[in-house]
Amino acid sequence: MATIAASRIKRELKEVKADAELIKDDVSVELMDNSYLALTGEIPGPKDTPYEGGTFHLKIIIPETYPFNPPQVSFTTKIWHPNISSVTGAICLDILKDQWAAAMTLRTVLLSVQALLSLPEPDDPQDAVVAQQYKENQDAYRRTARHWACAYAGAKSSSRELDEKVERITEMGFNESDARDALSSTDWDVGRAVEKLMS
Amino acid sequence: MLPGEMFELLVKFDGQCCSVAVEAAWTVGRLKSEFAHCHSDDGLKPSDIEVIFCGKKLADELILQDCELQETSTVFATRKRSPRRCDDDASSMPGMDRPPEGRPEGYRSLGADMADLEPQVIQGIMSEEAGSHEQEPSTLHTGKMKPQIYVYCKSQCHSIQPGKLRVCCRTCKGGTFVVHQDPSCWEDVLTPFSISGVCQSDGCSGTIAEFYFKCGRHPTSDDYRAVALDLIKCNTRNVICLTCEDVRDRVLVFPCPARHTICLDCFAEYCQVQLNERRFTADGELGYTLPCPVRCPGSLIKETHHFRILGDEQYARYQRFGAEECLLQGGGVLCPAPGCGAGLVPDPGSRRVECVQQAGHGCGLVFCRECRNAYHPGDCDTTVAQPVTDGGGDAYTVSTERAAQAQWELSRSRETIRQTTKPCPKCKAPVEKSGGCMHMVCTVQQCKFEWCWVCSIEWNHQCMADHWFDVNG
Numbered sequence: 001m002a003t004i005a006a007s008r009i010k011r012e013l014k015e016v017k018a019d020a021e022l023i024k025d026d027v028s029v030e031l032m033d034n035s036y037l038a039l040t041g042e043i044p045g046p047k048d049t050p051y052e053g054g055t056f057h058l059k060i061i062i063p064e065t066y067p068f069n070p071p072q073v074s075f076t077t078k079i080w081h082p083n084i085s086s087v088t089g090a091i092c093l094d095i096l097k098d099q100w101a102a103a104m105t106l107r108t109v110l111l112s113v114q115a116l117l118s119l120p121e122p123d124d125p126q127d128a129v130v131a132q133q134y135k136e137n138q139d140a141y142r143r144t145a146r147h148w149a150c151a152y153a154g155a156k157s158s159s160r161e162l163d164e165k166v167e168r169i170t171e172m173g174f175n176e177s178d179a180r181d182a183l184s185s186t187d188w189d190v191g192r193a194v195e196k197l198m199s
Numbered sequence: 200m201l202p203g204e205m206f207e208l209l210v211k212f213d214g215q216c217c218s219v220a221v222e223a224a225w226t227v228g229r230l231k232s233e234f235a236h237c238h239s240d241d242g243l244k245p246s247d248i249e250v251i252f253c254g255k256k257l258a259d260e261l262i263l264q265d266c267e268l269q270e271t272s273t274v275f276a277t278r279k280r281s282p283r284r285c286d287d288d289a290s291s292m293p294g295m296d297r298p299p300e301g302r303p304e305g306y307r308s309l310g311a312d313m314a315d316l317e318p319q320v321i322q323g324i325m326s327e328e329a330g331s332h333e334q335e336p337s338t339l340h341t342g343k344m345k346p347q348i349y350v351y352c353k354s355q356c357h358s359i360q361p362g363k364l365r366v367c368c369r370t371c372k373g374g375t376f377v378v379h380q381d382p383s384c385w386e387d388v389l390t391p392f393s394i395s396g397v398c399q400s401d402g403c404s405g406t407i408a409e410f411y412f413k414c415g416r417h418p419t420s421d422d423y424r425a426v427a428l429d430l431i432k433c434n435t436r437n438v439i440c441l442t443c444e445d446v447r448d449r450v451l452v453f454p455c456p457a458r459h460t461i462c463l464d465c466f467a468e469y470c471q472v473q474l475n476e477r478r479f480t481a482d483g484e485l486g487y488t489l490p491c492p493v494r495c496p497g498s499l500i501k502e503t504h505h506f507r508i509l510g511d512e513q514y515a516r517y518q519r520f521g522a523e524e525c526l527l528q529g530g531g532v533l534c535p536a537p538g539c540g541a542g543l544v545p546d547p548g549s550r551r552v553e554c555v556q557q558a559g560h561g562c563g564l565v566f567c568r569e570c571r572n573a574y575h576p577g578d579c580d581t582t583v584a585q586p587v588t589d590g591g592g593d594a595y596t597v598s599t600e601r602a603a604q605a606q607w608e609l610s611r612s613r614e615t616i617r618q619t620t621k622p623c624p625k626c627k628a629p630v631e632k633s634g635g636c637m638h639m640v641c642t643v644q645q646c647k648f649e650w651c652w653v654c655s656i657e658w659n660h661q662c663m664a665d666h667w668f669d670v671n672g
Contacts, residue, residue: 004442004443004464004468007443007445008443008444011444065472067442067492068442068468068469068472068473068492069472069476090636092636098640101492101494102441102442102469102492102493103441103459103492127667128665131663
């Protein structure tokens with residue numbers, strides 16, 4: 001019954017808009033239409049993370065069976081994170097799956113997603129490539145995540161070196177985002193990235 | 200009903216039921232006189248009679264309407280017992296354990312002292328029950344609180360209704376039973392042998408009370424029983440619903456330590472969603488049930504009649520699912536033939552299962568317990584589902600199984616299932632992947648196997664590293 005879902009979301013929306021903690025962090029959520037079943041969220045990259053300065057957008061789809069089933073939350077801004085798919089933006093977060101409980105709210109979801117950006121959990125990854133890099137080459141992970149935040153989420157002060165590498169590959173006629181994907185998953189080795197793109 | 204209005208009270212005496220026209224403002228003494236008058240042929244005198252209602256002897260001074268007596272109420276009359284039983288009588292009279300000066304204490308309804316029973320604000324529900332003859336005028340004007348029990352009325356209303364608590368003798372089932380003390384909690388009422396008393400009927404030496412419930416909406420026959428829904432309460436504390444956050448009149452309070460509270464509309468929705476997703480818990484002791492939506496430990500609902508809120512059709516579905524889960528947990532299987540689904544308990548040592556045709560059940564299919572296809576010698580072929588056939592033969596006959604296969608629509612759905620699903624490597628249930636990563640968790644309650652969509656094997660670190668997230672999967 002959509003009525004319980006809609007009336008819950010109506011209240012939760014008010015709660016989120018009035019929540020001091022979320023307002024302080026500039027976390028916000030808006031309706032996509034009048035149905036109360038589709039929302040967009042906005043989360044700024046947390047301080048002292050590679051995502052700082054970026055603004056990340058979320059798509060939140062409320063199932064008709066809400067709150068007995070979790071909302072479907074995904075990133076619409078591309079992001080490099082072990083628990084978020086770099087391809088689809090799907091989030092691997094237990095409370096959005098089997099640990100969901102009807103007493104949780106949009107506020108819980110937003111705070112949890114924000115916390116996930118600060119504290120990745122590489123042992124339960126959504127994106128295995130990112131997770132592997134995070135575990136084996138923290139520095140490459142940080143630089144890549146930072147580069148993505150600048151390229152897609154509007155963060156400033158990107159690394160000139162990485163930008164140039166992307167440029168070098170796009171000059172060969174490859175699409176920019178494909179070039180970035182390939183470089184990111186090869187620890188920015190241009191030769192291997194090109195090889196990957198050709199295969 | 201107005202104070203001066205006459206109504207019919209049913210009086211049971213010596214196994215006979217007779218109706219007495221009374222006024223709500225009459226005393227019990229007047230009722231006794233009236234009743235004795237009807238039985239003057241037997242030489243019955245008012246002073247010989249005891250009137251028993253809800254486990255209590257009614258004192259002569261009490262006013263009928265104060266005892267919650269109304270149209271369709273049944274009281275029990277007995278001859279006063281011999282002096283031998285006088286000591287029992289002393290404790291059973293309301294107020295008799297206090298000095299007997301002045302008027303005896305007013306009537307207290309059965310269960311009024313139950314600590315875990317919320318009183319109902321009579322005025323609060325008047326709009327809903329306007330015109331009903333349930334409320335006595337005296338309580339209406341004073342806004343008195345009265346404890347409220349809810350029941351599921353199985354035979355007439357088919358819905359959740361305010362109920363009445365009644366007591367009888369466990370031995371003779373007669374209503375002429377006087378309790379030694381009122382029940383003080385649901386446990387007293389629901390646990391047999393909790394409350395003792397004395398049966399007043401001749402020739403019965405019963406000493407144990409048996410509680411039962413009636414629907415408060417209509418008159419009921421002697422053998423009528425309603426099921427008490429002990430978790431449903433009147434929301435006198437104005438607790439918000441866990442789910443919709445509204446404050447509603449009637450709520451269900453889960454037995455978890457936090458006593459999580461949900462309104463009845465949301466509870467119905469919760470049950471329906473969990474049923475549709477087959478997420479009920481098959482508990483060995485309590486049956487097919489649900490925890491509170493926060494999933495607190497100890498929150499499983501004990502009385503499964505609470506799920507009657509689903510309505511008759513969905514409750515039947517609930518019962519079927521529950522029976523299936525019970526069968527599967529006990530090592531049984533369900534026949535895979537379309538439209539059959541008969542529950543079978545196969546021989547543990549054998550892969551060959553026959554859906555035996557008997558008494559209108561079963562379809563005769565012989566299938567493999569491992570792959571759920573037609574029975575075959577040798578290993579199961581898990582790549583392509585084998586069509587179920589009758590095993591050949593050159594006579595031009597079509598078996599019922601083959602006829603089931605050869606249906607236009609069915610063949611399409613079968614094909615779709617084959618193309619879009621993979622069997623769970625453990626329980627073989629066809630699984631459709633509608634999105635997300637390659638890490639699959641079987642949704643079948645007793646399976647919950649974690650497996651890799653790409654490799655069809657148990658989920659492992661290698662799969663996690665190689666193809667956890669593969670777009671083309």
